[in-house]
Amino acid sequence: MPIQLTIDGKPVSIEDGASLMLAAQQAGVDTPVICYHEATTPNGLCRQCVVEVEGWRVLAPACITSAAEGMVVHTASERVTRARRTILEMLNASMDLSEAPAIQQQMDEYKADRKRFPGAHRRSQPLLDDNPFYVRDYDKCLMCWRCVQACGDDLQFTYALSTGGRGYESHIATFFDAPMTETTCVFCGNCVAVCPTNALVSKTEIFMSRGLDYDAIRREKRKQRRAEKKEFSDD
Amino acid sequence: MAAETEDLSPHLPSYLEEDLLPAEHSDAPFEQYLAAVSPRGRTMLLPALLEAQRRYNYISSDTATQIGRSLNVPLADVTGVIEFYSMLTTEPTARSVIRVCVSPVCTMFGSHDVAKSLVHALGTTLGEPTADGEYFVEEVQCLGLCERAPAVLVGERPIGQTTPDVIAELIKRPPDPPSGLIRTGTRLLTSRLGKISPTNLDDYQNSEGLLGLKEALALSPIEVIEKIRSSGLMGRGGAAFPTGIKWESAAKASGESKYIICNADESEPGTFKDRTLMEEDPFSILEGLLIAGYAVGATIGYFYIRGEYPRAQQIVGEAIDTLRKTGLLGKGILGRDFNFDIEVRSGGGAYICGEETALFESIEGKRGFPRIKPPFPTTSGLFGMPTVINNVETFANVPLILRIGPEEYRKFGTDKSPGPRLFCISGDVFMPGLFEITEPLTLKDLIFKHAGGAKMGRKIQAVLLGGAAGKFVPPDQLDVRLTFEDTRAAGLSLGSGVVMVFDETRDLRQVLLDLGHFFAHESCGKCYPCQLGTQRQLEVLERLATGTLIPGDRERLNDVGWTMTDASLCGLGQTAALAVLSAIEHWPQMFE
Incomplete structure (x- = not known):
């Protein structure tokens, strides 16, 4: 049974149980999101999709709030x-x-002052390059949790990642900071695919951005391998 | 649920089915402890980590691996849980961890100096174990001993009203734990406090104990709920939700099992009422849980007590043991077809776990993140089952209502705020302590007539009503009556009954900074407004306290504050700026 509601003055009819985000879409209103991704369970973390519902004390996150009659x-x-x-x-x-163009665009749209908080303490973490497939540059991590979800119940069921720390110092953690090669990671790449800010980026992509084409990257690796082999045989 | 677990849910305390007492505090080898708890799986994660911390003073990666493997928890999640709880560490602490309270009241009575003097005397620094591995000193948020500020917790021994001169001596031989300062006239909830031996069941029964349970068991569960409903009891943890409606909803909900939870994660700075009740009259709370279990149709109760209350944990644990031995917990209680047992759970140092859904997550062995609501606990709470979760003081009201009847109960308080109510007064008053109020009275009368007013003829500068999550009341607005309806009309909240008083000699900017530190430390980090906002708020408050405000700071506090209030996921973020915003409203010149 469809239900009726009003969004920005426009009447909307939508299936009972649909999210306000879907309802807004139907009214022709785009909802800005940061943490939301269709491949992962919405957790209502970023609150960038909040809307005002008349009679409600607080704002409602459109991604997880059901539209009601x-x-x-x-x-x-x-x-x-x-x-x-x-x-x-x-x-x-x-x-x-x-390296998060969608968020840059939102900042323009909402006239965000990029220097609003002078002297603010920035979260800073060293770049982690501990496996052959991707690097982890957590200075660019905005804690959307998508990688943890993709690694866990939403996609891969590998459970190599968790959220760690608390509050402002929250971060993505492995068991006792173990390098990815020592975790249960199967290098499926799902976490890289859902990362919105290039905090996780595949090495192939990095080499390509440096002007190497895919074949060149593969060749270089073979050459390296051959060189290593030669070194060993020289012994 | 699989057939083989039909009778014995993995979440069921094992002693319900067999005579196996929880091994938490046994001195058996850790492997043996783990083997005993491992059938219950992930729900034992926080207890196992706390036990490892207690035994080894930290959790090594080997120990964490051992725990994760035996409880079937992914290792990354074990790290996630360790890092969430303040009392768990991956670096060695010491045989004796000393926690110095730095919440607003203790700070203004000199707790930072106490900490400084202590680390100096021990030849160490904050957060570093002494060379002999004996002591480890850290500053922590509220210890719930605000009526005896400044407070220190030495291992499991609390010390109140200490000073920099004596602290180094006191930690070697901690004195007897301070008893609650109970200052009340009419005594209903507090009638036994300080008068009986807390874990002596005979004392309890000789002072009208268990009459409420007996009355309840003579009625049908529906009739019990009706009594609670008509009493008008509202939750005393801060949200003031009608208890009867909560119980009725859980009773009607369907589920394989139902749970009763006592929320004793009392962590709101300035609150110590639940600790006092637990330490001095544990049976009254447990009687409340039993009645709730009968009314709702639950067989298992959890008593979740914050980690900073070791003494309350011990006393409640003893009281539960006594009830088990006398058949008042277990199967066939008082000869009726009523089975119920209660398990104590310790928090691990996280204010957010007082949020009801975060508390469920904590019992389930996860990071204490609040859940999205709906669904609500009464239909989908602990382990996804219908759950009633109430505050300690709320449960303590239950036997009273059954014993004297809802009509008599409603003679106390007002029509819209029925029953007695506890207030925790701390700060600059002549007589700080716990007050039981049974008649409507104003904040002014509570402070001046009951608590003796400010000390040494000083003037009161401000009152923080409702705790860190509450709002400031300026001295010309103290005429508000302390009822739900009057405070609501005045844009205030009673919260958990905190009345923190600051006299004219105090620097409110320092108080705001303490509050800023508190929320930045306790934000769980789940939603952005609170995770980021508590930090941005703290940064401006640091400038405020040091007299280095920059242009636009008041607007920054307003934008950050309203964003947290409007857009945060749970009550923590939604209230993390209320005190700051109220200060801006009352004293705008302070922010220029």
């Missing part, structure tokens, strides 16, 4: 805009968003 929803109210802009400004003060 008679709801009156505003997606561009002052409260909504302030929350979205401030979340972007706080995030930008915490980490490196240079």
Whole structure:
């Protein structure tokens, strides 16, 4: 049974149980998201998709809030805009968003001041290059949890990753900081595929961005291997 | 659920089915302990980690591997859980961990100086074990001893009202633990406090104990719920949800099993009422759980007590043992077809676990992240089953209601805020302590008539009502009556009954900084507004306290504060800026 609600003044009819995000889409309203990805279970972390529902005390995350009969929803109210802009400004003060074009675009759209929080303590972690397939540059991690979900119950059931730390110092963790090669990781690449900020990036992609084509990358590796072999045979 | 686990759910305390007491504090080898708990799986993760921490003073990767393997928990998740809880460490601490409270009240009574003096005397620094591996000193958030500030916890021994001069001597021979400062007139909830031997069941029965349970068992479960409903009891943990409605909803919900949980993760700075009740009258709370179990149709209760309350854990544990031995817990209670048992769980140092769904996650062996609601606990709570979770004080009201009847109960308080209510007064008053209030009275009367007003003829500068998650009340607005309806109308909240008083000599900017530290430390990090906002708020408050504000800081606090209030996932983030925002409202000039 479809239900009726109002979004930004427009009447919307949608299947009972559908999210407000879907309902907004039907009203022609795009909802900005950071953590949301269709391959992973929505957790309502980033709150960038919040909307104002009349009569509600707090804003509602559109990705996980079910549309209900008679709801009156505003997606561009002052409260909504302030929350979205401030979340972007706080995030930008915490980490490196240079390789997250979708978020850069949101910052323009919401007129976020990129220098809103002078002197803010940035989360900083060393770049981790511990396996042949991908590097982990957690300065660019915004804790969307997608990699943990892809590694776990949502896709791969490998459980090599967890969230670690707490609060502002939250981060992606392996068991006692073990390198990926010493974890249960099967190098499926699903975590790399769902990362929104290039915090996880495949090495092939890095070499390609340095002007090498795929064949050149493969050749170079063979050459290296041959060189190593030769070294051994010389002994 | 698989056939072989039909009778014995892995979540069931084993002693319900056999005579195996939990091995938590036995001195058997760790392997033996793990073997005993491993059939229960992941729910034993936090207990096992706390046990390893207790035995080895830290958790090595070998120990963590051992625990993960035996409880069938992915190793990455073991690390995730260790890093979430403040009391678990992967680096060695020491035989005796000394925790100095640095929440607002203890700070203003000099706890930072106490910590400094202590590490100096021990020849170490904060967070570093002494060379002999004997002591490890750290500063922690509220220890719940606010009426005896400044407070220190030495291992499992609390010390109150200490000073920099004596602390180094005191830790070697901690004095007897301080008893609660109970200062009340009419005594209903507090009638036994300080008057009986807390774990003596005869004492309890000789002072009208168990009459509520007997009355309840003479009624049908529906009739019991009706009594609670008509009493008008509302939750005393801060959210003030009607208890009867909660019970009714869980009773009606379907589920293979149902759970009763006592939320004793009392961590709101300024709150010590639940600790006092647990330490001085544990049976009254347990009687409340039993009645709830009968009313809702639950057979298992969990009593989740914060890790910083070792004494309360011990006393509640003893009281539970006594009830088991006398057949008041177990099977066929009081000759009725009613089975119920209660298991104590310790927190691991995380304020967020007082949030009900985060507490479920914690019992399930996960990081204490609050869940998205709905679904609500009454239909899908602990292990996805219908669950009633109430605060300690709420449970303590239950036997009273059954014993004296809802009509008599409603004679106390007001029509919309029925029953007695506990208040925790701390800070700059003549008589800090626990107050039981049975008649509507104003904040001013509570502070001046009951708690003796400010010390040494000083003026009161501000009152923080409701704890860190509450709001400041300026001295000209103290006429508000302490009821749900009056405080709500005034835009305030009673919260967990915290009244923190600051006299004219205090620097409120320092108090705000302490609150900022508290929330930044306790944010779980799940949703962005709180994870980022508590840090950004702290950074501005640091400038405020050091007199280095930069242009736009008031607007920054407003934007960050309202974003947290409006957009956070749970009550922690939604209240993490209320005190700051109220200070901006009352004292705008302080932020210029």
